Amino acid sequence: MTSALNTMDAAALKCLVDAPDADLALIDVRTAGEFETVHIPGSYNVPLEEFTANAAEVLAKIPGTPVLICHSGNRASKAQRALNEQQLGHSTVLIGGVTAYENAGGTMVRGVQRWALDRQMRMTAGSLVLAGLLGAKFISPKFAYLSAGIGGGLVFSAVRDSCPMISALGKMPWNKVAK
Template identity: 50%
Template sequence: MTASTAARGLTTDELRTALASTAPPRVLDVRTPTEFEAAHIPGSYNVPLDTLREHRAELTGHLDPDVVLVCRSGQRAGQAERALAEAGLPGLAVLSGGITAWEKAGAPVTRGRQSWDLERQVRLVAGSLVLAGAVGSFFVPGTQALSAFVGGGLVFAAISNTCAMGVALSKMPWNRTEEFDPHRAVARLADKR
């Protein structure tokens, strides 16, 4: 089954109202565990995008259509919505503007250990590699190819709406929390059904 409709966007105000109701939706935050630990919507569940994709068939058995997907800006949440729709759970809502819009609206946030978000890490690494290639070309002929390679990767990332560098960085030790276990995350969702 493939997704036939676009993700249903939900504004910060709409989500706040829904969370205050007698039957609030479940909020799945698909950012990395480190991003989630830094700041998240109180009561939300962390199921990183790569974990969600890997366990989507299992997750659909523990979720109902009353779920809101959240990430930093809405991009990864949109990808999560498409993955779950393909697994048989279409029509989930995505928080428009992500946790960034949520925080800007002054909505409640649970804060933990602060770290750089994944997008900022990607900009640092990509920029450093381009700079190294450009400066290195003054000393070592051909080093500018590194800059061209990174530039090509960024163009591909924009066209495909994927980011290999982001995926690689999300697996780095500083982006993992010691206690995150994908099987336990899925089990928590099953217990709260």
């Protein structure tokens, strides 16, 4: 059973957040490092993997109507689909994520600045493809397999709608938060 996603644009969320009696649970499903870099005040950070594995527990601990937030809306949509599959009630996805919220004039909390995971992934994949092509030209033709492997991985991630490279990057030390 698939159900349509409930969404909200950034301007509407800003109005609700600014309302003194808003009963919202802003749940940010990005990694801890991304959350530390920039987030909406009052939001709770529960990374996507943790959220989908423990959604009932998370919702029991965080009062209010859940609004799911990520960088662009993709991970928040995955979180909402998980809630729907587990029949855990109504939630809303912020269209465009924290970027759209900030562009709509929403107040943001800023911490240690780091690149978003999708940007890190593009830099890593592009660098590896370029290294493979240069290595194939100047060192050994076998370096072309590196570029082919990265290209195949990107196709796989698009088909599966998940990205192993982003998962790996999310575990890197520069994306961790000091506790």
